[in-house]
Amino acid sequence: MVLNYVIIVFMNIGLHDSDKTRFPNLALMKLSAYHKGLGDTVSFFSSFERYDKIYSSKVFTFTSQDPFLYGNSIEKGGTGYDLISVLPDRIEHVCPDYSLYGINYSMGFLTRGCIRNCSFCVVQKKEGAIREHADIEEFLRHKSVILLDNNVLAHSHGLSQIQKIEKLGVKIDFNQGLDSRLIDMQIAKTISRLKWIRFIRTACDNKSQIPAVKKAIENLAKCGVKPYRIFCYLLVDDIDDAYERTEILRELGVDIFAQPYRDIESNKDPSYKQKEFARWVNHKAIFKSTRWHDYKKKYDNLPELKAAGQLVF
Numbered sequence: 288m289v290l291n292y293v294i295i296v297f298m299n300i301g302l303h304d305s306d307k308t309r310f311p312n313l314a315l316m317k318l319s320a321y322h323k324g325l326g327d328t329v330s331f332f333s334s335f336e337r338y339d340k341i342y343s344s345k346v347f348t349f350t351s352q353d354p355f356l357y358g359n360s361i362e363k364g365g366t367g368y369d370l371i372s373v374l375p376d377r378i379e380h381v382c383p384d385y386s387l388y389g390i391n392y393s394m395g396f397l398t399r400g401c402i403r404n405c406s407f408c409v410v411q412k413k414e415g416a417i418r419e420h421a422d423i424e425e426f427l428r429h430k431s432v433i434l435l436d437n438n439v440l441a442h443s444h445g446l447s448q449i450q451k452i453e454k455l456g457v458k459i460d461f462n463q464g465l466d467s468r469l470i471d472m473q474i475a476k477t478i479s480r481l482k483w484i485r486f487i488r489t490a491c492d493n494k495s496q497i498p499a500v501k502k503a504i505e506n507l508a509k510c511g512v513k514p515y516r517i518f519c520y521l522l523v524d525d526i527d528d529a530y531e532r533t534e535i536l537r538e539l540g541v542d543i544f545a546q547p548y549r550d551i552e553s554n555k556d557p558s559y560k561q562k563e564f565a566r567w568v569n570h571k572a573i574f575k576s577t578r579w580h581d582y583k584k585k586y587d588n589l590p591e592l593k594a595a596g597q598l599v600f
């Protein structure tokens with residue numbers, strides 16, 4: 288008689304969150320769920336522990352590399368490392384392990400990709416054209432959900448999922464923003480019926496977008512959405528252009544969040560004046576009390592910064 292044995296070896300998995308921001312890393316939560324499902328032991332990476340396999344995820348390009356990340360088998364992924372690594376489907380489509388970060392809301396993508404190809408954005412390079420990705424029920428386990436779609440309004444699947452979300456009655460946040468150019472009256476009506484965690488987010492990245500942003504705000508207002516519920520990302524590259532957009536958005540009464548431009552290829556830090564402009568906008572007490580031309584005056588007189596070429600207003 289021949290006995291056949293199957294030996295199952297469980298692994299010790301280390302998950303390394305390279306960015307160490309307060310925002311939960313979705314890829315690591317999926318890897319955690321997948322490996323726990325196989326019976327493996329999963330924990331956050333510690334340089335004092337030995338692992339059979341380490342996964343390191345880095346979402347942002349501006350965070351530094353961890354000098355203490357080492358081990359025999361390390362798999363790296365995320366925009367902070369490269370634009371090509373993706374999770375295999377068997378991991379991509381598991382429900383994330385929300386207990387990894389102890390969060391009480393769900394996270395995921397309904398669509399991937401985008402219809403546009405903005406020069407400052409990596410989404411086309413990383414994800415390509417817009418396409419269906421998942422049903423909300425694949426990852427929805429809470430009464431609130433943060434959706435990371437890049438342009439959900441641009442795909443019929445995204446729109447039908449939004450209708451499903453309305454029926455499910457869960458609170459949402461599209462934290463990458465909604466494309467203002469696509470918020471017509473019909474979409475505005477749908478948006479106004481949804482339960483939002485806090486803000487309805489959009490973006491105004493250059494002056495050419497101002498008419499579309501104005502129209503979207505006007506459509507939403509007709510459906511009862513007050514401007515203060517709208518949060519607008521503002522890319523800060525050329526200061527004069529950013530200033531003009533800021534003052535128009537201030538007039539419209541929306542909440543502005545300025546983001547200094549960082550070139551993905553060179554990964555060069557934003558300039559001092561871009562950072563200061565963003566600080567002026569984002570520090571609400573300063574923004575409400577001080578005009579930009581007064582705010583920047585104190586820096587105009589710092590000779591050492593001028594000498595370093597960092598202050599050219």
Ligand code: SF4
Nearest residue numbers: 401403404405408437
């Ligand atoms: S619309 Fe948004 S996601 Fe799409 S390419 Fe432009 S910045 Fe990127």
